[in-house]
Amino acid sequence: xxxxxxxxxxxxxxxxxxxxxxxxxxxxxxxxxxxxxxxxxxxxxxxxxxxxxxxxxxxxxxxxxxxxxxx
Numbered sequence: 001x002x003x004x005x006x007x008x009x010x011x012x013x014x015x016x017x018x019x020x021x022x023x024x025x026x027x028x029x030x031x032x033x034x035x036x037x038x039x040x041x042x043x044x045x046x047x048x049x050x051x052x053x054x055x056x057x058x059x060x061x062x063x064x065x066x067x068x069x070x071x
Contacts, residue, residue, distance in 0.1 A: 023047050 005024040012020055023043070031040030 003022050003024070005022075005028065008020060008022050008025050009028070012025070027040045027044045027047075030036045030043065
């Protein structure tokens with residue numbers, strides 16, 4: 001779920017910003033540009049929790065489907 005902050009940030013313009021915004025750029029804008037440090041930290045942590053939950057779910061599904069055990 002990581003697109004790459006640098007690529008999106010460098011290629012954004014005013015014309016495509018509404019459709020090309022991703023969570024990493026949103027966290028940067030809220031934290032650095034708008035000085036909402038606690039809000040941007042909460043959004044970043046929530047993103048991390050969702051990523052870990054998805055990783056664990058897919059790991060369980062993959063271990064049940066295949067004969068190989070993952071760590």
